[in-house]
Amino acid sequence: ERTSNPRGLPYPPGPQPELIIGNARHIPSRSSWLQYTEWKKSYGDIVHLEAMGDHIIILNSYRTAHDLVGLRAAYADRPVSQMISILMGWDRVVSSAPHGEKWKRYRKILHPYLHRETISRNTENMMKDTHRLLSSLMDSPDQWDRLLRLHTGRLIIMYTYGHKVESAQDEYITVAEEAINSTSTLVFPGAVLVDIFPMMRFIPSWFPGATWKRNVKKWRKMVDGMVERPFQRVKAELAAGTALPSVTSAMIQDDGYDPEDITWCAGSLFAAGADTTYGSFITFILVMAKNLDVQKKAQAELDRMIKPGTLPTWEDRDRLPYVECLMKELLRWCPVAPLALPHALSGKGDFYDGYYIPRDSVILANVWAISQDRANYEDPARFYPERFENPETAELDPRSYVFGFGRRTCAGQNFADASLFLLITYILSTFDIGPPRDEDGRELALDPPFTSGVLCHPEPFKCTIRPRSEAAVSLIKAGVDAH
């Protein structure tokens, strides 16, 4: 450390470490972003923790996150988790691949398919599927949460593999969800013992008490299945001449790519995109049910700008400025990935604001803290799209941080953006969303708990979703007839 920190600068401040275990007991296992944000008051914009020899740096402001993760290339690595990366094999998907040649190649391969222009040219299927969602919502409004989840999976799988998902039991979805669920609680520091004692990975799985290792084997198979089976199906469909256009079929036909690269690039999309997008969808329903004035204002804009009896198209985007502000506020009010994904500092170690940041530190950009920072937003707890309305006084654009920072920013941002725009405009054009009511029609309180693992969004809740009018019913039905 003396060579990498010749001036002997201190680590950034943080809670007092305990003997041997350091700060291990200070790291919350649930909703850790809330505690990290609390620490901003005592320790400031950059906080240091140490647990079992690992350094963790929390960046609690836009400035620190942008300066370090946004601008410095050494922060583009991901922490190596023995369990997740090595044993379960997740290091082969883009979001957890180490910063190296393979990751660069993957991002380059994916780029043309997730580029804004490409997404804009391919909204046709998304529009059809969103229209179809409206009719399912009308038939089973109480199932809205299940329907939104299915919708998310359907959009990504159609785009990635050209496969039409018909139900939540579709193999493309069940296999991927199993693989992801086995992992999602394990992503942040302190989650699993094997990460604290890496030697454990050499214990054979028949060793008494080593059930975790048998689980890992099973989980690894799930991860492999998640990416390999759909790839093989697209290949077979191409050979049979039945493949629908998709990212995977385009990559295969391009001929320049290695099949292994295609398999993992494609598999990365559902893994990174499904739960995050669903999280923003369910948050949308909550904020609409709770903020009827905002809902009415957005509906009024849609009624004014869109021809009666039709639904918006992607091209209408620029004509709906209030919807645009609503989208921004949705991303800000509850950022679905409140700590982005963990980054790691590669190379020698770094200096910032008079502090030393040791190499291999885990770096957490506290997106939650930025979204709730009074320096960035007046009355941050309030859902208030108007804060973005006037270009002269608009507050910090959440798109500059809710998708992460620097080279590792979300690869699917444009896809997420398009699917969210269509969801919001289609639903608000045709439905009224309101709080839940009891049998006598009295309004009930609406304060669902939020998830607390890697992602943050409301847990499913009850609400009312009703077509706005007879004309809306006809418009919804027209979708079923047309597609």
Ligand code: HEM
């Ligand atoms: C509202 C929806 C979404 C949100 C809020 C979101 C947010 C994020 C965040 C915060 C990261 C980590 C960035 C960082 O480490 O600094 C990320 C990474 C990623 N996202 Fe998204 N995402 C969303 C939807 C999607 C979709 C739909 C896709 C794919 C179609 C996708 C693909 C990816 C990929 C591949 C990465 C890994 C990037 C890398 O490590 O190089 N995301 N996303």
